[in-house]
Every structure is written in structure tokens, then in C-alpha cells.
Amino acid sequence: MSSSEMKRAKRHLETTRKMKDMLPRFFMRTFERRFSNEPLAWCMVGVPPELLKAFDLLWEWPENFGTLCASRLVAPDFIKTAEGDGYSPELCTYVTNTMGYCKRWIEAGEPPEESPMPGGMGNPTMLLGSGFLCEPRYKWFQAIATRFLDVPVYSSDPLAPPWDVDPHDPRIAAHYKDLLREDLHGQVEFLERHTGKKLDLDLLREIMALSHEALAYWRDTLMLRQAVPCPMGSTDYFSAIIPQMYMVGEQDAVDFYREMYHEVKDRVERKVGIVEEEKYRLVWFGLPPWFNLGFFNYLESLGAVVALESTYNVGDWFEVELDDPLEAIVERAWARTVRMHEYGTEAMPELCNPAVFGGFVGSDILKEFVDQFHLDGAVMHLTRSCRAVSFGEVHTRNRLAEFGVPSLIFESDMADPRLWSDAQIKTRVHAFIETLAGRAAKR
Amino acid sequence: MQKLSGLARAAAIASQPEARVKELRRESGKPVIGYLCCFAPPEIISAAGAIPYRITGRPGEPTAEADAYIEPYGCTYVRNVFTQGLKKRLDFLDGLVIPHSCDMIQRLYGIWTYYHPFPYSRLFNVPHQVTPWAERFLKREFIFFQESLEQYTGEKVTEEKLRREIELTNRNRALIRELYRHRLENPPLIKGSEMLSLLLAGGWLPPEDFNGLLTEALAEVEKRTPEGPARPRILVWGSLLDDVAFYRMIEEAGGDVVADDICIGMRLFEKDIDISGDLYDGLKEHYFVNFQCPRTDRGPGLTRFDYLLERAREYNIDGVIAYIISFCDPHKFDYPDLRDYLKEADYPMLLIDDNYSFTPAGTIQTRLEAFTELLGS
Ligand code: SF4
């Protein structure tokens, strides 16, 4: 629905507004390098970006490209092309967006002009996938390399223990960590073969140190959102995930997150919120509707502020020994797995940074969040085409109900606006706000 | 009442699939462990002194009960199976084993065991890439699986016991291959729906009983002579099919299902589990390395479907019907590649996208008829 009034999102922080200058500068720099025929990887969240950086590789994130296409409203065009090729409308729209994009690109011999980035995504010499999170992610690169691009593929394959297996059992830990470690070494070997470079461990260590410094500021910023009134909202949150994806290991990224931290801290000290009167504090579950991030501003207009998001949440599992930087990546992934396990999720770990999602099976951490962030309710986005992230929301709603926290689950998609209806969603939101108001009145 | 045997007995078992395991449970005191998909070897369950039972759904039954726990957007088969649990139809199970085959199945595990804790439950983790480290992981996972079962049943899984169980199921496999051989004939001596009803019974019976049933069926089939004119020969590829209704529809439409590439089909039986070396190596090869399910990444390129083409040629098929359940990612992702591959090889393909209910039956039937007609012309 391209006419949605929630299309335009307003950010509240100076720092995130400044990304408008910072990111294009970065993209121009990498864009120029594309013409030197350097190796370029299309890669997925789950591939450690620090590793890519250590190989001084150029890279693109087709998932993030999907979010860009979604926010510029060109995704439906690409998705329809993929559907015409036999891809079901039920499939992940990040995937079908890329499949349609590739089809047009290969057929025309040049990047489609609808592409939201000039020149589209660079021409890859390899695909680095990851089965972390979901199976569409390895089927995706398998399909691209089968249908459109004849380039080598490496898909990493991390697994995590299910919720009822104890990750603190040393045998279990070794079982899973061996898989993570051997898989990572497989990835390094693949990168060395296809870049012709040897991995420089000293460089990787430096990159990791910078990356973790940036992540620490990011984490601390998120913690500041426990404050009442909440100093930062979701429109800033979902924008601010980008620098760490592209500019990992760069001083610029550290500076960005440091600046953001100080800005948010200052707001907390001055008790500056993002709405005039903060009536309700919410937790957000699921992927955002990238084409309508203004949805969050709409909630804000009703006095409802999102103080915590379940997706792309960086957590605090990156404080690991960096002496052996490859082992540090393994330890980080494992620490994350164990932490996720405490959430009670059955998420698979990733070998890099953000992305936590719903499906809190049986843990107490949900209750801790409710208390620490003073949450009144939850809004959950049931994305039809991404079951990986949204499956488990009904269960999370049940768990939250045990603590007296009501939830709103609404259906749409992260990239395809065809499933969005302003009128319907507003009706649901209003009914939900009334529930929250009723509860507040009783207290 | 006349005692049923062979194919008639197999068909009758479907009306009360759990009858035999319930009886065995009563007589032997052994626990019954339900499992889904094909990755956690039932042989290990038996070797630990428990009775494996393949959980199946009831296509077409409403699944509204599941809405209180899981999302509407999910594999309708998974929702259906979970509904069987919610309706207390699986209360005879002492345990539940769910392998990490696809996302949906894996996610179901946590939700199911949270709301309905079983005396024994296990998620059997399976990698998606076939790499040396994935294979090593899987072998360790076998051991953890075995230990957890031993702890629950109090019985040790010795090499001897495991070998005996594999020998029993290998005997099943040999008999099934014999039966499949009669599908090579034209027209086939055994119908697709009959074959599937036998295979389904195999998931509900202990292997000794299943061997008896297969032997009866084989004797029966061997007595048959080819009947009527040859009809279009069809291979069915796709998501899970654990009900004969769909094959019957194809038969009614004028086609014969003579080969398959689905969960409960040839991929489980076309080879024996190798017991000449390490038993876990044999299980790993059988249930993972050589197990052709699109949930495992076989790398890019259309040659990953070569095994299917070989099968199509061997069984002299005329066309392929793809049966895909809504929200089934592994199959939906493979569909366009497979369609192109088969086109190249000159095999027509029909896609039936279904929500595990075979409805609207009229529409599906008409499409099947049009397809068999096309193949026959
Ligand atoms: S997690 Fe969801 S959005 Fe991401 S690739 Fe998987 S299905 Fe798509």
C-alpha cells in the first residue's frame, strides 16, 4: 500500500539523523573500488563482518538490500518478478526481492534502474551464506547460484542446543563449539582460496577490538532506554543498526555509537523523552515493516513508546578474550547461544553480531525485561513471509499474559507492503491502546 | 470375521494406527516414543528398549485449536500434527522425538514440549550442510540421543542390539524394494496408494510385524497379472504425504503413481543401512549423507537433482506431480529449479500447492485429470 500515511519515519536523535551524510560517504568509497575488479561477496547476517573486513573484501548484504528496496517501495516489483518465475508468495520476501532483482539484472545485462542504490548491488565473485536463523537463508544462495550467478558459495551452518538441553554441560558445549569452530575454519579456508589472501590474524584482532568497542556503546545505549521517559525510539533503533553492518571495524563506527550513547545519556539526564506525554511503554517483537517505519511514530502519537526491540538486539555476549581472534568469534557465538538459551529461545547462534528474536520458550528473562524496561504491553509483527522470526510470537504472548502484560499481534510483512492496511491496523492499535488505558486506570 | 492379510490389512491398520503399539505397550511394559520426519533413527529407539511410532496427521481436519499456541502462518502439516496432540489423541505416547529437519518442525518442538511435557522428549539436531564437520557433529548427536534414551528406559544400547534392529529394518527395506520392483512393470502390479498404505503401516508397527505384513503383501502382489491398458506413469515429488487420499485421486484421474521422492517413500528404503563397519557411520550415511531431502543443502547447480532423473528413467515415468504444502520452505524454494531441470529432460510437471487437505477436491481432481490426459496423449 504505497499510500500509507505511515510511510515516512521521523527519527528523534541528532546522531541517527547524521547518518544521512555518513553513509553515502562510505558507500561512495566502496562504490569506487568496485571498478577495480576486486573480489566482492554477497553475504548474510551470520557471517562475521569482522572476517570480511580482515580480508579487505567488498561486500553487500542482500537482506539489507531487501530492507532498502522495501523502504523505497520498489520491493513489490522485484517480488512480483520472482513470483512470475515460480517463487511462491509465501516465501521470504527478502529472498524473492533478490531473486526478482537478479532475474531483471541478468536479463537486461545491467542493474535494474529501480535499484535503490546507484548501480545496484555489486557483481559478486562469491556468495557467503549462513543457515543461522532459518532455512530460506541457505536455499536462497543455492537458488541464486543455480539460476543467475555462477559463483562459488559457502554457507555456514551453526546449530544451537534446544531449550531443554543444558549448554553448561561441558560435553554439550564442546559438541556445539566444535561445529562452530570447524565451520568457521571452513569459511576462512574458502575466503583464502577465493581472495588469494592469507588471513591476517593481527589485523582481525584489531578489527574485532574496534567492532566490540562500537558494540559496547550500542549495548549501553540500549540499556539507557530503561529510563522513564524513554530517550530513544524504534525509528532511531532500526536506523542505527546499519553502521555496524557496513562499517564494522572502522573508527567511524565507534565514533558514531559513542556519540549516540552520549546523546541518549544526556537525554536521560535531562529527562527528555520522545513524546510529550509517555503513557505506555512497549516491547516490539519481529521484523519491522520497513516500508512503513512511520508506524512507530504513529504509536508515539498515541503516547505509546517502544523501549525495547527483540530483533537485531546486540546483547552483551561479545566480551571475550581477543588473543586468538578466531577463537574469539567462536566464543562470542557460543556466549550468545548460551544467553539465547537463557531466554529460552531455540534460535540458532550467529557468528557475528545483532539479531535476537521472539519465541521465548520457557525462561524468566522475559519477566526481567518487563520489570527493567517498565513495560506495559507488547506489539508483535507477524510477518507472513518470515516465519523464522515470527513463529513463537503467539507463545510469547501467552507467556507475557502470565505476567499481566497484554500483546497486540498484527499481520503484515517486512518487505512487501501488499499485506498492509492502514485502516485495519489503526483499528487494532486503537483497541489495544484502550486495553492498555483500561489497565492503567485500574492501577 | 475373516482375518485380513497383506494389503487389506495394511489399509485397515490406517483406521487405528496406534492399536498395535498400545497393545505392545500393555504386554511388554515398554514405552512408546512418537517421532516425526526421518532423521532420528528409529533403530536407536528400539535398541534402547522403547517402541518407535511415526506420528502422522489427519489431512483436512481443522486446526483451530492450535491457534492458541502457534501462528496461522506455518506448515499446515505441522499445525495438524500439533492439533492431534492438543486433542489428546497422542496421549498414549510416553515420549516425543523431533529432529531438526526443517524450521517448522524444529520450532514446533519447543512449543509442544513446553505446553505438554512428555516423560521423555528430545530434539535431534541435524546440520544442513554435508561437510566433514557436520558429519562429525551428527555422529556425536547420535551418541547423545542414545544416552538420553538409555537414561530414560534404563536399558543400554549395545552394538549387538543396534545391529539386530538395523538388520530387522534392512529386511523391511529389502521387501519394500521387491514390491517396488513390481512397479517397474507396465501397468504396475501394485498401485501407488497400496504401496503408500504399506509404508505408512511400517511407521506404526514394529519392524518384525512389518516384515510379516510386507511378506503377505508381496505374495499377494506376485500372484497378480497385469490388468488393463497401461496408464500414464507418474512420479510424485514434494512435501510430506502421510495419507493415501492424494494417490487415490491421481489413480482416479487415470494415472499410476509408480515412483516417488517424498518423506515416506523410496528415499528411506532404496538402500540398506550399511552394517559392515561402524554402525553409526552406516546410520549417518543412510539418514543424512545420502538422504535426499531439500532441507539439506546440496550446493548450487541443477545436478543436485540427477538422482531424481535416474529414478524417473528407471521407472520409465511420463510426468512428475509436485505436491507442496503451504509454507513448506524447503520444497517451495526447490520448485522453480526442479521445474526447469525436468523441462530440460522433457518431463512434464504439475504443481499442486495444497494446505494439507487435498481441497477443493473438485479443482484438484480436474487438474490431475487434465495432466494425466496430457501425459496420455
Ligand atoms: S530470518 Fe526471516 S527475513 Fe531473515 S532470511 Fe530468514 S525468513 Fe527471511
Ligand code: SF4
Ligand atoms: S511439509 Fe515442509 S514445512 Fe512441513 S514439516 Fe515437511 S518439510 Fe517441513
